[in-house]
Amino acid sequence: MTWDWSYAGDLVGPLLGGLRLTIAATALGYVLALALGLVWAILRRSPNVVLNQAVRWVIEFIRSTPLLVQLVFLFYALPTTGIQFSAFWTGVIGLGVHYSTYISEVYRAGIENVPRGQWEACTALNLPRSRVWFAVVLPQAIRKVIPTLGNYLIALFKDSPLLLVITVPEVMRVAYTEGGKSGFLEPFTVTAALFVIVSVLSSILIRRLEGRYAII
Amino acid sequence: MPSSDTMSEVPTPEDPQGAPMDKTAADGALPHGSTPGIRFEKVVKRFGDNIVLRELNFTVAPGERVTLIGPSGSGKTTILRLLMTLEKLDDGVIWIGDRPLWHMPRGDGLAPANEKHLHEMRKQVGMVFQQFNLFPNMNVLRNLIEGPVRVLGLSKDEAVERARELLDMVGLVDKIDAHPTQLSGGQQQRVAIARALAMQPKVLLLDEVTSALDPELVVGVQDLLRDIARASDLTLLCVTHEMHFAKDISDRVLMFDKGQIVEEGPPEQIFGEPTEQRTRDFLQAILAT
Ligand SMILES: Nc1ncnc2c1ncn2[C@@H]1O[C@H](COP(=O)(O)OP(=O)(O)OP(=O)(O)O)[C@@H](O)[C@H]1O
Ligand SMILES: [Mg+2]
Numbered sequence: 001m002t003w004d005w006s007y008a009g010d011l012v013g014p015l016l017g018g019l020r021l022t023i024a025a026t027a028l029g030y031v032l033a034l035a036l037g038l039v040w041a042i043l044r045r046s047p048n049v050v051l052n053q054a055v056r057w058v059i060e061f062i063r064s065t066p067l068l069v070q071l072v073f074l075f076y077a078l079p080t081t082g083i084q085f086s087a088f089w090t091g092v093i094g095l096g097v098h099y100s101t102y103i104s105e106v107y108r109a110g111i112e113n114v115p116r117g118q119w120e121a122c123t124a125l126n127l128p129r130s131r132v133w134f135a136v137v138l139p140q141a142i143r144k145v146i147p148t149l150g151n152y153l154i155a156l157f158k159d160s161p162l163l164l165v166i167t168v169p170e171v172m173r174v175a176y177t178e179g180g181k182s183g184f185l186e187p188f189t190v191t192a193a194l195f196v197i198v199s200v201l202s203s204i205l206i207r208r209l210e211g212r213y214a215i216i
Numbered sequence: 217m218p219s220s221d222t223m224s225e226v227p228t229p230e231d232p233q234g235a236p237m238d239k240t241a242a243d244g245a246l247p248h249g250s251t252p253g254i255r256f257e258k259v260v261k262r263f264g265d266n267i268v269l270r271e272l273n274f275t276v277a278p279g280e281r282v283t284l285i286g287p288s289g290s291g292k293t294t295i296l297r298l299l300m301t302l303e304k305l306d307d308g309v310i311w312i313g314d315r316p317l318w319h320m321p322r323g324d325g326l327a328p329a330n331e332k333h334l335h336e337m338r339k340q341v342g343m344v345f346q347q348f349n350l351f352p353n354m355n356v357l358r359n360l361i362e363g364p365v366r367v368l369g370l371s372k373d374e375a376v377e378r379a380r381e382l383l384d385m386v387g388l389v390d391k392i393d394a395h396p397t398q399l400s401g402g403q404q405q406r407v408a409i410a411r412a413l414a415m416q417p418k419v420l421l422l423d424e425v426t427s428a429l430d431p432e433l434v435v436g437v438q439d440l441l442r443d444i445a446r447a448s449d450l451t452l453l454c455v456t457h458e459m460h461f462a463k464d465i466s467d468r469v470l471m472f473d474k475g476q477i478v479e480e481g482p483p484e485q486i487f488g489e490p491t492e493q494r495t496r497d498f499l500q501a502i503l504a505t
Contacts, residue, residue, distance in 0.1 A: 120302050121349035125363040125415060126338045135362060139353040 032096025037103030252313025342417030402433030
């Protein structure tokens with residue numbers, strides 16, 4: 001088997017089409033993970049023991065089951081209960097929910113790193129709960145964990161090919177389909193290259209963002 | 217509102233006898249108006265098995281300025297933190313004016329306070345911390361207006377105007393856009409003082425506010441606080457190891473040991489001719505350092 005440049009060249013178009021979907025699913029999944037992770041992190045600090053233990057076990061459960069199993073469950077099992085999303089949105093939800101459990105831990109570490117004196121100053125100023133979180137604690141907590149959050153973006157991106165099993169025509173599924181017609185070497189190699197390019201570009205972007213927000 | 221029934225059993229703080237309270241240099245930026253006194257009634261505070269305050273009683277008159285001294289671990293910080301609601305009360309009652317801080321009147325007795333009550337009561341109290349605790353993610357101005365806008369409901373313009381007045385008073389108007397990290401310790405503490413005053417507290421708590429400062433910055437902050445104390449009618453509770461500052465700022469000194477008051481009196485008496493051996497030992501120890 002030899003490398004066929006013209007075949008590889010012809011693949012770039014369709015693969016880039018798939019890549020767009022990969023990136024869209026990654027971006028949306030990540031936004032969901034950031035938002036839901038925040039909800040988990042805040043609930044985990046609730047003084048209500050029942051609530052915060054319940055959240056703890058939900059997180060533990062989601063984190064200790066494979067993403068692949070979750071995706072397949074969401075796509076093939078959940079619809080039997082009447083809840084159904086398109087393949088794409090199932091993928092976004094699967095990625096987002098799964099990664100929210102990791103990201104909540106990142107927030108948690110960041111929040112724990114905010115000195116106690118900051119909370120106490122908030123009490124002394126009588127600030128309402130919402131301002132304590134959104135004006136004081138989270139801005140300080142998140143600034144410190146931006147690099148880790150960035151790493152999870154890339155990790156999520158690299159997990160996105162799992163969406164191929166739930167029929168999302170993302171880049172990996174395109175490569176798989178095309179490969180079935182004329183050989184797998186070129187499509188999978190080009191796909192790998194695309195992943196490398198996007199990952200490297202994102203890392204650079206994240207480092208820049210870090211630099212921008214590192215002042216504190 | 218507390219019923220007058222429940223309140224009638226409560227002795228109101230007496231007036232301090234002969235407390236020097238010249239309020240001549242009144243400054244517009246400083247809080248004025250009816251000031252509540254403070255009363256600790258059989259206050260108990262434990263940390264696990266460690267009973268830090270054991271049925272502590274004491275009274276601070278409205279507008280009185282009191283310094284707490286005593287050896288490390290004697291419970292001075294704990295007293296201030298209870299007043300700021302940073303620690304929970306285990307037993308007894310703390311009165312601020314005629315209202316209990318940690319309780320709400322219920323029937324003939326008192327029930328534990330809810331968050332709303334604490335929120336109301338905290339409006340009267342302000343605190344300046346040893347470590348300043350400015351918000352590093354906000355500039356000086358935002359540090360000063362966050363509370364007034366979000367808690368007191370001032371308009372942004374009013375809050376900014378008041379922030380300017382206060383910064384003027386503490387000598388830092390030119391730092392209004394600076395971030396806390398760009399300020400010296402002394403400057404940060406001045407901003408923290410301004411931030412506490414911006415909330416218009418009636419009671420101000422100072423916990424070793426100069427002990428984290430470089431020696432050359434201490435006097436400036438102390439002088440500022442002395443001027444504020446003299447020009448306002450704040451009820452002041454101050455913890456410090458600096459005798460001359462305590463003399464400057466207070467009408468009365470309470471000497472604590474193991475969560476109990478060992479001796480009290482005007483600063484001249486406590487520092488000049490203490491009667492208790494434990495006070496003498498303590499003063500000797502701080503002079504030696
Ligand atoms: N959060 C806490 N958990 C457990 N024990 C505590 C806590 N805070 C204070 N203590 C204990 O309570 C006692 C009184 O402490 P406190 O800080 O009030 O003393 P202090 O008089 O302010 O001492 P210092 O002069 O060293 O500041 C000490 O024995 C201390 O170890
Ligand atoms: Mg202390």
